[in-house]
Amino acid sequence: MxxxxxxxxxxxxxxxxxxxxxAPLTVLIGLVVLFTFISPxxxxxxxxxxxxxxxxxxxxxxxxxxxxxxxxxxxxxxxSQIVFTNIVMAILMARYHVNPALAILCCLAxxxxxxxxxxxxxxRLQIHPLIITLGTAxxxxxxxxxxxxxxxxxxxxxxxxxxxxxxxxxxPIPVAIMIVIALIANLILTRTYFGRYxxxxxxxAEAARLAGLNIDKMRVGTFAICGxxxxxxxxxxLSRVFSGQVFTGQGIEFDCLTAALLxxxxxxxxxxxxxxxxTGVLIIGVLNNAMQLAGLADFYQNVVKGTVLLVAVGFDMxxxxxxxxxxxxxxxxx
Amino acid sequence: MQDxxxxxxxxxxxKRYPGVLALDHVSLDFTEGEVHALLGENGAGKSTxxxxxxxxxxxxxxxxxxNGQHFTQMDPHLARSLGIEVIYQEFxxxxxxxxxxxxxxxxxxxxxxxxxxxxxxxxxxxxxxxFSIEMDPxxxxxxxxxxQQRLVEIAKAVSKNVRILIMDEPSAPxxxxxxxxxxxxxxxxxxxxxxxxxxSHRLEEVFRxxxxxxxMRDGRYVATKATAETNRKELINLMxxxxxxxxxxxxxxxxxxxxxxxxxxSGNGVNDISFxxxxxxxxxxxxxVGAGRTELAMVVFGAAAAQGGExxxxxxxxxxxSPADAIRRxxxxxxxxxxxxxxxxxxxxxxxxxxxxVRRISRRGLVDTKAEGVIAEKYRRRLDIRTPSLExxxxxxxxxxxxxxxxxKSLAAESDILIFDEPTKGIDVxxxxxxxxxxxxxxxxxxxxxxxxxxxxxxxxMSDRIVVLCEGQLAGQVGREQxxxxxxxxxxxxxx
Numbered sequence: 001m002x003x004x005x006x007x008x009x010x011x012x013x014x015x016x017x018x019x020x021x022x023a024p025l026t027v028l029i030g031l032v033v034l035f036t037f038i039s040p041x042x043x044x045x046x047x048x049x050x051x052x053x054x055x056x057x058x059x060x061x062x063x064x065x066x067x068x069x070x071x072x073x074x075x076x077x078x079x080s081q082i083v084f085t086n087i088v089m090a091i092l093m094a095r096y097h098v099n100p101a102l103a104i105l106c107c108l109a110x111x112x113x114x115x116x117x118x119x120x121x122x123x124r125l126q127i128h129p130l131i132i133t134l135g136t137a138x139x140x141x142x143x144x145x146x147x148x149x150x151x152x153x154x155x156x157x158x159x160x161x162x163x164x165x166x167x168x169x170x171x172p173i174p175v176a177i178m179i180v181i182a183l184i185a186n187l188i189l190t191r192t193y194f195g196r197y198x199x200x201x202x203x204x205a206e207a208a209r210l211a212g213l214n215i216d217k218m219r220v221g222t223f224a225i226c227g228x229x230x231x232x233x234x235x236x237x238l239s240r241v242f243s244g245q246v247f248t249g250q251g252i253e254f255d256c257l258t259a260a261l262l263x264x265x266x267x268x269x270x271x272x273x274x275x276x277x278x279t280g281v282l283i284i285g286v287l288n289n290a291m292q293l294a295g296l297a298d299f300y301q302n303v304v305k306g307t308v309l310l311v312a313v314g315f316d317m318x319x320x321x322x323x324x325x326x327x328x329x330x331x332x333x334x
Numbered sequence: 335m336q337d338x339x340x341x342x343x344x345x346x347x348x349k350r351y352p353g354v355l356a357l358d359h360v361s362l363d364f365t366e367g368e369v370h371a372l373l374g375e376n377g378a379g380k381s382t383x384x385x386x387x388x389x390x391x392x393x394x395x396x397x398x399x400x401n402g403q404h405f406t407q408m409d410p411h412l413a414r415s416l417g418i419e420v421i422y423q424e425f426x427x428x429x430x431x432x433x434x435x436x437x438x439x440x441x442x443x444x445x446x447x448x449x450x451x452x453x454x455x456x457x458x459x460x461x462x463x464x465f466s467i468e469m470d471p472x473x474x475x476x477x478x479x480x481x482q483q484r485l486v487e488i489a490k491a492v493s494k495n496v497r498i499l500i501m502d503e504p505s506a507p508x509x510x511x512x513x514x515x516x517x518x519x520x521x522x523x524x525x526x527x528x529x530x531x532x533x534s535h536r537l538e539e540v541f542r543x544x545x546x547x548x549x550m551r552d553g554r555y556v557a558t559k560a561t562a563e564t565n566r567k568e569l570i571n572l573m574x575x576x577x578x579x580x581x582x583x584x585x586x587x588x589x590x591x592x593x594x595x596x597x598x599x600s601g602n603g604v605n606d607i608s609f610x611x612x613x614x615x616x617x618x619x620x621x622x623v624g625a626g627r628t629e630l631a632m633v634v635f636g637a638a639a640a641q642g643g644e645x646x647x648x649x650x651x652x653x654x655x656s657p658a659d660a661i662r663r664x665x666x667x668x669x670x671x672x673x674x675x676x677x678x679x680x681x682x683x684x685x686x687x688x689x690x691x692v693r694r695i696s697r698r699g700l701v702d703t704k705a706e707g708v709i710a711e712k713y714r715r716r717l718d719i720r721t722p723s724l725e726x727x728x729x730x731x732x733x734x735x736x737x738x739x740x741x742x743k744s745l746a747a748e749s750d751i752l753i754f755d756e757p758t759k760g761i762d763v764x765x766x767x768x769x770x771x772x773x774x775x776x777x778x779x780x781x782x783x784x785x786x787x788x789x790x791x792x793x794x795x796m797s798d799r800i801v802v803l804c805e806g807q808l809a810g811q812v813g814r815e816q817x818x819x820x821x822x823x824x825x826x827x828x829x830x
Contacts, residue, residue, distance in 0.1 A: 206675050
């Protein structure tokens with residue numbers, strides 16, 4: 001009796017530690033279990049595939065914004081970058097009959113360029129990236145509207161369809177690309193010196209500068225990566241929607257931000273993992289999907305998503321404060 | 335002194351934190367109209383004590399007696415209504431607001447809903463007149479110098495009818511002349527019967543301003559002395575708890591070739607500075623706060639722009655335009671603000687130590703984690719960094735071990751010209767000795783060391799030569815045979 005009780009206490013204590021360490025994952029599992037009861041259709045292969053394809057677009061951009069966030073900045077212009085690059089790429093293919101492969105390259109280069117501009121402006125003007133990218137977001141979106149000239153651009157080459165709508169075996173191509181990008185990003189962030197530098201400048205910019213890091217170059221670099229990621233998203237979205245529309249991608253930055261924050265990426269920099277980010281994206285994906293299955297109207301979905309964000313991040317911060325307290329108690333005990 | 339009235343009487347105060355007794359049955363009396371200095375090393379319990387008095391923390395047991403009333407705990411509101419005001423080391427003002435607004439912030443002078451600007455302006459002027467302070471009440475606080483901001487804080491306390499004024503390291507950002515002005519004001523407050531509790535690390539100030547001085551150590555009350563009847567040595571002994579006939583390690587080698595030479599260097603607030611440091615030499619850099627010591631180090635290190643002058647490393651003229659250039663030339667900087675400028679607190683010990691070389695030990699962009707482990711372990715042993723593991727977050731280490739991690743960073747980068755900026759600030763006595771030993775060892779192995787320090791004993795004990803700065807200018811160079819505290823202080827104050 002006594003042993004089984006102590007076993008139970010130790011089990012519950014360990015479970016507590018695990019829950020704390022993997023708070024976002026716990027939220028995700030909880031949601032999945034909950035929604036499986038509510039709508040049994042959730043856990044079918046078909047539905048899961050659908051859901052993964054839904055989230056793949058935002059995930060790729062979220063990987064980009066994660067680099068910027070870990071470095072201690074923020075990019076609010078992702079959606080507008082996509083609006084702009086999406087329209088330009090559609091026009092290249094539909095009106096000027098540019099080879100799709102070349103158009104894709106143009107789109108990626110353009111995304112990288114728009115990101116680079118964000119970075120250079122942040123460095124030169126010495127204004128917080130939040131304001132810089134709020135400004136460029138408005139500009140990029142405006143340029144997209146000007147280029148589109150109020151029209152939907154149709155007549156894209158049929159061969160271009162495969163990227164957004166095709167399958168690789170049972171796996172939708174956007175999902176495959178998302179997985180590859182997440183793996184590469186994980187490698188960069190955890191194993192390369194460049195990844196170290198990104199964490200360093202977000203964790204303590206002054207210490208990084210005094211350790212010989214060129215902060216300005218790194219800033220531009222991280223924004224360029226973010227722009228490149230959005231370029232990929234733009235290509236996939238255009239292929240999926242299959243006509244150039246100015247509404248494509250608008251507001252995607254908020255999904256990316258929410259996912260990153262849900263996944264434990266720090267808003268002030270220096271912290272974040274791909275594992276956490278993917279968990280965050282999945283939480284959003286499951287919420288969207290399950291609420292659609294349950295027939296909840298969009299308005300309710302928004303309220304639920306916002307609430308989950310606040311609860312999850314709030315819980316995470318609470319745990320961190322507790323950890324800091326425990327650690328300082330340990331230090332003073334020494 | 336004996337018959338003056340006790341206004342604040344602390345009895346048996348205990349404050350326990352997990353694993354540490356921050357206050358260990360402290361009893362202490364403060365009398366009306368005295369300036370009572372509170373001395374003690376870092377972690378002695380001074381801050382905890384004043385926070386208990388100000389109501390910021392609740393003691394576990396004991397009483398706080400104020401004018402005959404006894405309380406088992408304070409809260410900030412109650413403390414303020416009893417006339418207790420605290421001026422903290424960091425400024426507590428709202429920079430965009432005017433001087434007058436700051437003074438009367440939260441005290442609802444004049445109107446019920448709206449701020450009555452005319453009244454607060456006049457009242458602020460009246461306070462300034464009493465203390466002969468020249469200041470325009472309409473100036474935004476952010477345009478004031480640190481010294482003027484300190485005066486605004488004092489005026490703020492006065493406006494609240496302060497009876498007990500607690501000042502925690504108030505002189506830290508001030509120059510000598512400014513400290514004098516503050517002392518005059520403290521004397522005026524004293525004459526009005528205000529009790530001033532003055533916390534400072536600078537013994538000179540304690541002797542200059544206080545009537546009595548109490549010493550704390552390890553959370554315990556040690557002794558109270560009349561300032562006139564004690565001396566520096568006795569106070570240090572009380573603080574440290576043992577005779578500290580400063581044991582600075584002996585040096586084994588004589589400095590050889592010039593490692594770093596600086597000629598007519600200007601920029602970042604320093605002007606036309608020339609000096610050199612040799613291999614195997616420890617060069618002390620002395621000066622008052624604000625003399626430009628750290629600023630000079632930043633220029634040499636490339637962290638601030640030079641406006642003229644030359645730097646040579648091992649006889650070769652070099653251009654240093656960024657910290658990266660300096661590090662490439664073998665110059666290392668251990669900044670004064672370890673946590674803010676030297677460390678990545680959230681990251682592990684290994685991560686921090688290897689950061690400067692992480693690119694060098696990468697192959698095709700990927701960090702060689704094995705090499706990383708070897709490097710970190712090497713310096714952990716060599717510097718005896720005490721940590722449960724190399725993955726331990728640096729923020730969980732003690733100040734001394736953090737300093738060793740900063741040193742390890744520079745050593746890993748293979749720097750042989752090392753600039754230590756206040757290397758023992760906030761470090762306990764035992765670890766201080768270790769840092770001294772390490773610095774001497776490095777010099778003996780041929781490194782050139784520049785040591786910036788405000789601790790005169792340490793500077794005299796460690797340096798082979800001392801360069802003195804005063805107001806951004808070179809004030810003099812002193813060889814070991816001419817070392818004396820008075821001589822160096824004279825140079826530093828520009829009074830020679």
